[in-house]
Amino acid sequence: MAGPRTAPPKELGPALLSAERAALAAGVTLRELHDLDAMREARDLLHRVWRPAPDNPVMTPELLLVLAHSGSYVVAVEQDGRMIGTCLGLLSTAGLHSHIAAVDVGAVGRSIGFALKLHQRAWSLARGISTITWTYDPLVSRNAYFNLRKLGAVPAEYLPNFYGAMRDGVNAGTDSDRLLVRWDLTAGPAPRPTPDSGRTGEPPVVALDIGPDGHPVQGERPGDLSQRTVLIRVPPDIEALRTSDRAVATAWRPAVRDVLGGLMAAGQHTVTTFTRDGWYVLSPRLEFDA
Structure with a gap:
């Protein structure tokens, strides 16, 4: 499935190189998953991180397998042959929608999320997909800074209580408001306006x-x-x-x-x-x- 615009070949080479460098800096390798045993391992990792209610699994291995087989993004992050992270992205009308990711607690803080996003970018461009979307909690400032400032994604829509009442160990007891962001993979660096004035020159x-x-x-x-x-x-x-x-x-x-x-x-x-x-x-x- 192609996104709304086919990426020129000149953008794919730098994207692949950036993804390789980010994975090397994080000390990990990333690979697509295709077999049921790997899907079970990815499911177990998702559950360790997100801690869902027993009757409400984050994802089943069988569904992960179907999504991977039909062309979606199902990837493992590995260190020394051990899976320490995973990510699922769904093909959508916009291009690729990055639905859920998980990184083991012991591996947090090593820029693995950055390596995953650059891998998604290269993966998408290789398939003619020029836009990645995802949602995040607008109250989590570290995610806001990463998504908007480091990656240059742009908020497109505020989604009140998008998932309804959450029952996992991370979000339980809070409304699930989310910001939907769009990352244009072929755009240049996003403008970085300073918060000093609007068009009238008045203070913010x-x-x-x-x-x-x-x-x-x-x-x-x-x-x-x-x-x-x-x-x-x-x-x-x-x-x-x-x-x-x-x-x-x-x-x-x-x-x-x-x-x-x-x-x-x-x-x-x-x-x-x-x-x-x-x-x-x-x-x-x-x-x-x-």
Whole structure:
């Protein structure tokens, strides 16, 4: 299945080289899976990481096998012959949708996620696919920085409670709001606007910030934001906050849904980047669509 645009051969060579370098830097190898035993091993890894409810498996080996056989992306990350990571991507109308990934706890922090994404990029370009989509929790700042700043993916849609009530060990007890992002594999480097002004030159509007007690605090918003840069802050580590102060962590979901989700739904702004210190930067849409 081809994506919306066939990638020129000149883009595939550099993509393959970048993927090889990223895997080497992470000390891993990546390979596509095709047999049922490997699918069982991938299923077990997914369950160790995501800890689903017993009656609600993340994925079955048989379905993984069917997806791989029909051309989807089913890949293992291996170190010294042992599977330490896995990823599933589904062919879609947009190109490839990266659905779920898992990396063993002991291997986190070694840039394996970056190696996986560059492998996906090369895999997709080799098949004429020029767009990869995926979703992530907009409250997880490390994922926001990785997706938007390091990879240059662009948020396309805010999806409130997308998966409904979650029952796995990672997300249980929280609404499953997600940002759908699109990664254009043939685009040049994304613009990195600084959060200093909009088209009018006025200072940015802080629409959401962190209060002294850790709770979300909505700022005063002028009546017309269409020409203004808007800043939305999220906690530095929402996952730790869910353990240390559940009430504060829970308050952040509706606040971000209201402000970030509301501005994206209004259509006047584009999320252009995410800063290292935890701010979503939304710029007037026409400024970057021109």
